Amino acid sequence: MAFNPSKLILSLLFVVATAASVAHNNPIVAQVSVVGQMVCIVPGTNCTTCPGIAGVKVTLSCNGGRTTLAQAITNNRGVVNLTLSAANVGVFDQSQCFVYVKLPVATCHVFSRTGTLRSPVIFVNFVQEATRLMINFTFGVFRYVN
Structure with missing residues (x-):
């Protein structure tokens, strides 16, 4: 797997933002949302x-699809x-998560067909x-994996 500096920076920013919020009694990360079509x-x-x-x-997983962190059904526009609740925010790692x-x-x-x-x-x-910090994501192009 190739080194991706942007993923490292985002992960560090997430950790620093969360730690700083807790340390200074500021809003903490309360929600992660992934929206797409x-x-x-x-x-x-x-x-x-x-x-x-x-x-x-559609499901969201951060461990190769073995555990579902969030799931939803597409609306009439696809x-x-x-949305991850505060309880699941801690296990979200953008570099490991896929839709x-x-x-x-x-x-x-x-x-x-399969x-x-x-x-x-x-x-x-x-x-x-x-009182809270929300982090928003989207998803990209789908690829066939198996």
Whole structure:
């Protein structure tokens, strides 16, 4: 696996922000949110104008898919919001976390009939409210993993 300085910097920023918040009685990380859209395209390609797929179960895992930290069903535009509660924020590590979709997806015939699609999570921003800090991510292009 190649060294990725941006992942290291983000991980360190997360740790420092959390530690500083606790030490100074400031807002702590209360929520991690991963928002994205599931579209019917050949895995490994990107389409920003393609229509989304409704009714697809999407999960978030940080250990190769063995444990689900969050799951949701895509809405009628194919959009999903996976939100980790404060209890699960501590196990979230962007470099180890992926969004998964188990195949088949009945309404999309370009996907394989079996296997799993996986997409990395991508940092978007921090949002600080009076009593809490939220970290927002999206997910990228899905790739077929098995």
